[in-house]
Amino acid sequence: MLDGSGIDAVIDWFARAGRELPWRASDASAWGILVSEIMLQQTPVVRVLPRWQEWMRRWPRPQDLAEAPTADVLRAWDRLGYPRRALRLQACARAIVEEHGGEVPVGLEALRALPGIGEYTAAAVTAFAHHERAVVADTNIRRVLVRCVRGEAFPGSTFTASQRALATEVLPAETERSVRWNQAVMELGALVCTSRSPHCEVCPLAPHCAWLAKGRPADSGTRARTQAFEGTDRQMRGRIMALLREGPASRERIAQLRTDEADDRVPRCLDSLVADGLAVVEDRTVRLP
DNA sequence: AAGACGGGGTC
DNA sequence: GACCCAGTCTT
Incomplete structure (x- = not known):
């Protein structure tokens, strides 16, 4: 059961144990918070930290980017992964300049219309940058709620309608408290109620947790297999991008990235990178756009 | 609803 | 070597 006292426990825990991250500082701009959210999509905090610092020093306003x-x-963007996010972030900056006078727009609808911003990020920016009440549901929050309230080990890969209903139901009515709750429960999922080996012994929700009460049962259903990476197009695209970040490269140089005679990924991946706008081919040379 | 899309740390 | 990470976009 997750009632007001459970909410309080998590918020108190956060005040005590939450990390001091630069995009959480009181002087963080809405733009800085938006940038952090894009970078944090599928990329851990520790790897985002140095890139975010450099990024914000270099391009402090949407107009700069x-x-x-x-x-x-x-x-x-370096090796943060999924470089299409970098492209979308710049497209997002341009849309903010052209359609919103250079200011991060307020409201879920306006935010969702921006490149690279989906349901989660629109809610996160609304809560953390604009301090408004929003149903924020990332992988951390979904995991905490599913465990605590439903007694299940994992939330699954998709944000279901019932999970949305659960997050909505639990969200405090008062604005300030809702913002604090979102921040706190997300941090709880990142530091304590982790996917692999949760630290239930120090969890502020332990007295409220249905999953812990049931003896932390393993997932009943079949968990989605992690997609392989070795030998995939994604891996080759990454290698080509790593080469291009060092400077323009000849087609011959790119072709040498093939791992063996049977590796036919290079031409296909080069084409897809060009189609994505991540690479440009002119004559026999390939470079960043 | 499923698949594409990076890269690296951890157990 | 599988699993995970403040998801989004396209079929």
Whole structure:
């Protein structure tokens, strides 16, 4: 049962044990918070930290990023992964400049219309940057709620309608408290109620947790297999991008990235990178856009 | 609803 | 070597 006292326990825990992250600082801009949310999509905090610092020093306002050469943006993205996010972030900056006067828009609908911003990020920016009440549900929050209230080990890969209903139901009515709760429960999922080996012995929700009460049963259903990475197009795209970040490369140089005679990924991946706008081919040379 | 899309740390 | 990470976009 997750009642007001459970909410309080998590908020108190957060005040005590929450990390001091730069995008959580009181002087963080809405734009800085939005940038952090994009970078944190599928990328852990520790790897985002140094890239975010450099990024914000270099492009403190949407207008700055909007005007930057895309090649610089992709190099600054470095190895955060999913470089299409960097492209979308710059497109997002340009949309903010052109359609919102350079200010991060307020409201879920306006935010969701921006490139790279989906349901989660729109809610996160609404809560953390604009301090409004929003149903934030990332993988951490979904896991905590599913365990605590439903007694299940894992939330699954998709944000279901019933999970949305659960998150909505639990969200405190008062704005300030809802913002604090979102922040706190997300941090709880990141630090305590982790996917692999949760630290229930220090969890503020332990007295409220249905999953713990049931003896932490393993997942009943079949868990989705993690997709392999070795030998995939994603891996090769990453290798090509790593090469291009160092500078323009000849087609011959790119072709050498093939791992063996049977590896036919290079031409296909190069085409897909060009189609995505992540690479440009002119004559026999390949470079960042 | 399922698949594509990086990269690295951890157990 | 599988699993996980403040998801989004496209079929």
